[in-house]
Amino acid sequence: MSFLKKLFGGGDQHSSCCGHDHSPESHPAPAVPAAPVTTSAPEPAPAAPKAPVVHRGLEGVYANESKLSDVQGDEGKLYYLGYNIDELVESHVSFEEIIYLLHKHKLPNRTELEGVEAKLRARRSLPQGIIDFLTAAPKTANPMDVLRTGVSMLGLYDDLGNDTDRSLNEDRSLAIIAKIPLIIGYFHRARQGLSLPPVRLDLSEAAHFLYLITGEEPSEKATETLDIAYIIHAEHGMNASTFSARVTVATLSDIYSAITSAIGTLKGPLHGGANEGVIHMLEEIGSPDRVDAWVEERLAKKEKIMGIGHRVYKVLDPRAPHLRRMAIKLTEELGEPKWIQMSERIAEIMRTRKKLEANVDFYSATVYHSLGIPTDLFTPIFAISRAAGWTAQVLEQLDDNRLYRPLTLYTGPHELKVTPIDQRS
Numbered sequence: 001m002s003f004l005k006k007l008f009g010g011g012d013q014h015s016s017c018c019g020h021d022h023s024p025e026s027h028p029a030p031a032v033p034a035a036p037v038t039t040s041a042p043e044p045a046p047a048a049p050k051a052p053v054v055h056r057g058l059e060g061v062y063a064n065e066s067k068l069s070d071v072q073g074d075e076g077k078l079y080y081l082g083y084n085i086d087e088l089v090e091s092h093v094s095f096e097e098i099i100y101l102l103h104k105h106k107l108p109n110r111t112e113l114e115g116v117e118a119k120l121r122a123r124r125s126l127p128q129g130i131i132d133f134l135t136a137a138p139k140t141a142n143p144m145d146v147l148r149t150g151v152s153m154l155g156l157y158d159d160l161g162n163d164t165d166r167s168l169n170e171d172r173s174l175a176i177i178a179k180i181p182l183i184i185g186y187f188h189r190a191r192q193g194l195s196l197p198p199v200r201l202d203l204s205e206a207a208h209f210l211y212l213i214t215g216e217e218p219s220e221k222a223t224e225t226l227d228i229a230y231i232i233h234a235e236h237g238m239n240a241s242t243f244s245a246r247v248t249v250a251t252l253s254d255i256y257s258a259i260t261s262a263i264g265t266l267k268g269p270l271h272g273g274a275n276e277g278v279i280h281m282l283e284e285i286g287s288p289d290r291v292d293a294w295v296e297e298r299l300a301k302k303e304k305i306m307g308i309g310h311r312v313y314k315v316l317d318p319r320a321p322h323l324r325r326m327a328i329k330l331t332e333e334l335g336e337p338k339w340i341q342m343s344e345r346i347a348e349i350m351r352t353r354k355k356l357e358a359n360v361d362f363y364s365a366t367v368y369h370s371l372g373i374p375t376d377l378f379t380p381i382f383a384i385s386r387a388a389g390w391t392a393q394v395l396e397q398l399d400d401n402r403l404y405r406p407l408t409l410y411t412g413p414h415e416l417k418v419t420p421i422d423q424r425s
């Protein structure tokens with residue numbers, strides 16, 4: 001069982017979901033109610049205390065409502081504001097259109113799209129203090145640590161004052177989305193001792209990032225590939241980093257703090273960091289004939305295989321087929337099919353042995369690797385894209401705010417007596 005239930009008879013702290021009785025006798029698994037009910041105020045204290053239930057990792061718990069994305073774990077479907085991501089990808093909607101969709105809750109018409117593109121491009125600059133930090137940061141620093149610090153520093157240079165109305169926060173959101181690629185790109189150039197290429201205002205978000213890290217204008221194909229990866233990663237319900245962002249801003253802290261929290265959370269290998277783990281795994285395996293033995297050895301040691309499994313998707317992650325398709329094409333074109341051959345075999349073994357499917361990170365690693373992007377920039381790329389979702393979620397949280405404050409079930413002793421310090425062991 002992947003969650004823990006602890007029962008304490010007669011305790012006065014209890015966690016209940018939607019007023020259901022969650023005693024283990026009646027509900028042995030975390031109950032996801034068919035029709036969740038939102039409460040904006042604590043329920044009145046029950047006459048007789050119910051047995052508390054601990055949903056470790058908040059599995060199966062609805063922490064809020066959202067119109068932004070619908071992650072259908074059993075069906076393997078993902079919708080942004082009602083649009084299936086397959087439809088968005090197949091209709092060649094751009095990342096900039098997705099940003100507008102998430103912030104404004106509608107797809108832009110041509111004038112609105114030009115407006116959001118112009119705003120993003122106009123914000124392609126960094127304060128000198130941040131450039132100084134990026135050029136002085138240790139060359140060996142993890143780019144996610146640099147990004148986290150850089151976004152935190154953006155808050156120091158916000159000249160919009162303390163007003164937090166939605167339109168100002170939308171401006172801040174676009175500025176954050178526009179500046180994250182610059183922070184990553186500038187650091188990447190600086191750590192190689194290279195000059196920072198002057199920003200260009202004629203390139204899309206995806207093309208501009210590739211230009212920043214290489215100093216050269218990318219091909220249309222590379223741009224289109226990264227654009228689709230951006231779209232696929234842009235938003236994903238109450239994932240761990242989005243939850244961090246919402247928790248932070250729900251205290252009425254500021255949007256920079258919220259996005260800084262989110263970046264710190266995304267970094268972990270159980271979340272966004274998994275895409276880097278995938279390429280390290282493929283490099284370690286080395287060739288398709290070594291896959292079976294390598295995976296069996298890891299499974300025997302009860303180790304996790306990166307890019308496999310998902311908390312919500314119980315079937316194939318709907319983002320994975322898009323990335324798989326691109327990974328197959330790119331590796332074929334590069335004449336390096338071994339990457340996709342190894343991936344396919346790993347996925348097959350995990351499906352058969354553990355009934356687990358590939359997630360978004362599994363094939364994105366091969367896509368980025370094939371585009372020539374350094375491995376430690378994979379998770380920062382995830383952050384570039386997810387910044388669209390994080391900022392939209394922050395705006396939505398502030399539209400109807402309520403502090404997040406769950407409980408922990410205390411399992412320690414009470415009423416201990418203080419031993420004088422000299423008598424303590």
Ligand SMILES: CC(C)(COP(=O)(O)OP(=O)(O)OC[C@H]1O[C@@H](n2cnc3c(N)ncnc32)[C@H](O)[C@@H]1OP(=O)(O)O)[C@@H](O)C(=O)NCCC(=O)NCCS
Pocket residue numbers: 001002057269270271272274303304305306307308309310311312354356359360361
């Ligand atoms: C994503 C993830 C954290 C979801 O985890 P979760 O819902 O908490 O599931 P658990 O970690 O409790 O795993 C449940 C079972 O599946 C197994 N499992 C899950 N993911 C696994 C993986 N990637 N490799 C091997 N076994 C895995 C667990 O070992 C556990 O088996 P057990 O019941 O025999 O002990 C988990 O699948 C994982 O760590 N994947 C690898 C990291 C990754 O790709 N993260 C990116 C997610 S988009």
